Amino acid sequence: MAASTKHRIIVADDEHAITQGLSAILSDEGYDVSICADGQKALDELQSGDYGVVLADLMMPKVDGLSLLKALQDKGIPTECIIITGQATVDSAVQAMREGAYDYIEKPLNSEKLNRLKALIPKALEKYAIGQKNRELASRLETLTHYGELTGQSEEMRAVYQIIDAVAPSSASVLILGESGTGKELVARAVHSKSDRAKGPFFALNCAALPKDILENELFGHEKGAFTGSINEKPGAFEMADGGTIFLDEVAEMPTDIQVKLLRAIESRSVRRLGGKKEIAVDIRIVAATNMDLQKALEEGELREDLYYRLAVVELFLPALRERVSDIQLLANEFLLRFSRQNSKQLTGFDEDAWAWIHAYHWPGNVRELKNAVERAVIMARGTVVTAQDIMPRHLRLAAAAAAVAAAAPASDKAAPGKTAAGKTAAKPKSKTTRTGKR
Ligand SMILES: Nc1ncnc2c1ncn2[C@@H]1O[C@H](COP(=O)(O)OP(=O)(O)OP(=O)(O)O)[C@@H](O)[C@H]1O
Ligand SMILES: [Mg+2]
Incomplete structure (x- = not known):
């Protein structure tokens, strides 16, 4: 790797042995490593340079690891933070992860921990690179009204396009959050079609719609004779999505024991069919979605926290339609055109009352509800314009x-x-x- 393209990392710890040791090991891995003996020095250095990752000791003089993390966020410094912690302070490290640290690693840094660290750093750097690309794209996408199959010109939707653009080329997992009907599945498809996996399969699975046994079977497949009636072998979604993207819709509603298996599959990048003995390697990108209150799902244990961290390498929030007023008109006009054509009607637009109602209504079913309402209105309309009566739900x-x-x-x-x-x-x-x- 040429010196100029080396990824830059800071090791911040007051223990000389640790900074020296990590510096030697990470330089050996090809990184450009800087050492700081306290949190304040690390913060000064991070403000002046372009660093992808900082390894920060939780307990260090002047500015401790948690405060350093907070300072980075307050100052908008995008460097990813990996916390180094002693056993006594693991709880604080978990707290740091909740507050945005990339991950943590526990002392003593024996060879197993060092191997984990070596595996973590490229992933953290990938997340950092996605963020960088995201910021670069911000200006380029400023005037967009459409993105793939998505329609929307609001600031909120343009921010969504930016994130998709930045994240698509990587293989990072994406968790899409948003109310029902906000377009989560369309976004998942966009992530796939903008990625270099676009030619590979896109496999969608609704985790809430299937009973536990069937869901497990759909995900991991089974061998011949795995259970009564399984006369043939069947590959699961993981195998079928190999080389492409798997979309796990309503993921928070997946039974927790399947969540454990899913986590194992993600971490080992392999699956074992039901009744099977061999691990089958798979190369897939996972995009998941939920319309549940995530905080609540985590607190109540419906979504395992460890799985959440693996799924939400990038989190993408889709705002409700009522929060992006400038998209309502664009979408309504577009649906009107589409459904007029489909139904061979000559509708030219909406009358004033219809617009007033469309803008005043809170659209709890979001884009799906608007789409259905316009389709119905087009069918019901007797004149050349859609009236409030035509578009209102019954x-x-x-x-x-x-x-x-x-x-x-x-x-x-x-x-x-x-x-x-x-x-x-x-x-x-x-x-x-x-x-x-x-x-
Ligand atoms: N921005 C958009 N532009 C055009 N069509 C959209 C947009 N957002 C959603 N839609 C349309 O609205 C409908 C619902 O979208 P989608 O299924 O992606 O929502 P969802 O968030 O997955 O909903 P749910 O949580 O109920 O599964 C689809 O018909 C989709 O084509
Ligand atoms: Mg959906």
């Missing part, structure tokens, strides 16, 4: 009609005083409908 349309009747009732009461009693009885059930409709 329950809201009924509620609006009821509210209109209720609002009109006192006026007609005045005009025809004899009908007061009937008007009141008519208004009551309608207002009930309004409440039911909002649920």
Whole structure:
């Protein structure tokens, strides 16, 4: 490796023996290593240079490992941090991981630990490189309205495109978070199609839809005779996605014992079929998604923390549609065109009331709901433009009609005083409908 392309690493520790030892070993691995005897020196050095990784002792003078990590984040320094910790402070190291450290390694640094460190550093550098590329692309993608199959021009969606662009070429795992209907599967496909695995398979599996045994079978496959009725062998998703991408949808709903197997497969890059003896090597990129509250899923143990760290090398959050107002109009117009064409209709747009309603509605089902609403509106529309009545979901349309009747009732009461009693009885059930409709 030429000196100029060497990855730069800082080793920050007050123990001379450790800095010297690590420096020698890591220089041998081809890295450009700088040594700092305390956290403050490391921070000064990190501010002045382009370092991919800092190995930071948890307990060191002036600025300790945790404070160094926090200072990096506060100052927007993207260097990945690997914490070195003594056995007594492992809890703090785990805490550091929660706060954004890449990983931690426990002293004493025997040969097993050093091997782990040697394996960790390239991965941390890869994550750093993805971040760098991400920042470089930020300006280039500023004017985009579309990206692959995704439509969206909001700042939030452009940030999503940047992350996909940066992460796609690597084989880093991506965890996509977002409410239902925000486009997680489209993003997963984009990650695949922008990667150099694009010619390989894309294999999607919904982990919430399948009973445990079937899910396990789908993931890992089975050998002939593995269980009653298994007359043929069957390769699992891992084998079938070899050379490509596997998309694990609703991953937080995967039973925990399968999560353990999944973790093992990811770490060993190999799978063993049910009833099988041999490990089958696989080369796959994992993209996972969940619409669950991740914090809650982790706290309640539904998603194993160790698996989470492996899946979320890059985390990608898809904002709800109501939070990106500038995309609503773009998407609505695009769906209108598409469904008009599909249904041989000559619709030219939405009327003012329809737009007012579209913008006021909170779209709990996100893009999926908007897409379905526009498709329905196109089919229902009688004129050349879509009206509010055409696009509103049925329950809201009924509620609006009821509210209109209720609002009109006192006026007609005045005009025809004899009908007061009937008007009141008519208004009551309608207002009930309004409440039911909002649920
Ligand atoms: N940005 C977008 N541009 C165009 N179409 C989109 C976009 N986002 C979502 N869609 C469409 O909305 C529908 C839902 O998208 P998708 O299945 O990817 O959502 P999801 O987040 O995976 O939802 P769920 O959590 O319910 O599985 C699909 O028909 C998809 O084509
Ligand atoms: Mg989905």
